[in-house]
Amino acid sequence: MRNTTITLLLLFILTGLSGQTIKSSLEISHLIGDFYIYTTYQDLSGNRYPSNSMYMVTTKGVVLFDTPWDSTQFQPLLDSIRIRHKKNVVLCISTHYHDDRTAGLEFLRINGVKTFTSKQTWDLCKKYNAKQAQYYFLKDTSFVVGNHKFETYYPGEGHTKDNIVIWFDKEKVLYGGCFVKSTESKDLGNLADANPTEWEQSVKKVLKRYPSPEYVIPGHMGWGNNTGLQHTLKLLQMKLK
Ligand SMILES: [Zn+2]
Structure with missing residues (x-):
């Protein structure tokens, strides 16, 4: 009996401790090789809501894909x-104009990081008073940074007019940002600037272009499996019915 009490007590203490760890404001998880997912949070109608970004370590410094949402x-x-x-962060690319992708662009620029978005995102940042990147690209672009290579791809409208995805061919990583919903998501999330009809077509284009990703990283919630695109398509088709 006494042992049971002690075990239970210990369990409570451990649960309490892990509860604290989960509440950390910046979580960094190793994905594969040089790839890491980092998550920050904001309060969304009383709930603590996570936002995923990614970074990649190269021989020439670290590249961020989207900035933290939480400015602290x-x-x-x-x-x-x-x-x-x-290593220092040398480059950051934001995948659409919302602040869960762009909030840190100015901070990064001041800290010597080269910041990029597409021209379309750059224009929308300006229009909606979001933080703007220092540089823009006019069309889908391949980047080489040290020992790593990746390409940006604009599939058409979706979560926003300007959302892009990023593809790492060698590692078969598809960084989807908010264009891709996590398989943990039960709905399409914030649709204020979305175009669900075109989003469906855009997802199909990404599936065709990158048919066998090993990892698919959504903008919010878990990335435990690689079927986020198929799940997004299913949510869209339910919505459009
Ligand atoms: Zn988002």
Whole structure:
């Protein structure tokens, strides 16, 4: 009996501790090789809501794909990367104009990071007073940074007019941003700027162009399996019925 009580007590203490860890404001998870997913949070109608971004370590420094959503985590992210990898962040690409992708662009620029978006995103950032990148690209573009290569792809409208995805051919990683819903998502989320009809066609284009990704990273919630695109398509088809 006494043992049971002690075990239970210990369980409560451990649960309490892990509860605290889960509430950390910046979470960094290793994905594969040089790829890491980092998550920050914002309060969304009383709920703590996560937003995923990614970074990749190269021989020429670290590349961010989207910025933290939570502005208190801009500096901690740079510090964590420097401590963990002994490298600076050299480049950041944001995948659409909403602030869960762009909030940190100005901070990064001031800290010597080259920041990029598509021209379409750049224009929308300006129009809606979001943080703007320093540079833009006019069409789908391949980037080479140190030992890594990736390409940006604009499939058409979806979650927003300007959403792009990023493809890492060698590692078969598809970074989807908010264009891709997590298989944990039960709905399409914030549709204020979305075009569900075109989104369906855009998802099909991405599936055709990148038919066998090993990893598919959504803008929000879990990335535990690689069927986020198919799940997004299913949610869209339910919505459009
Ligand atoms: Zn989003």
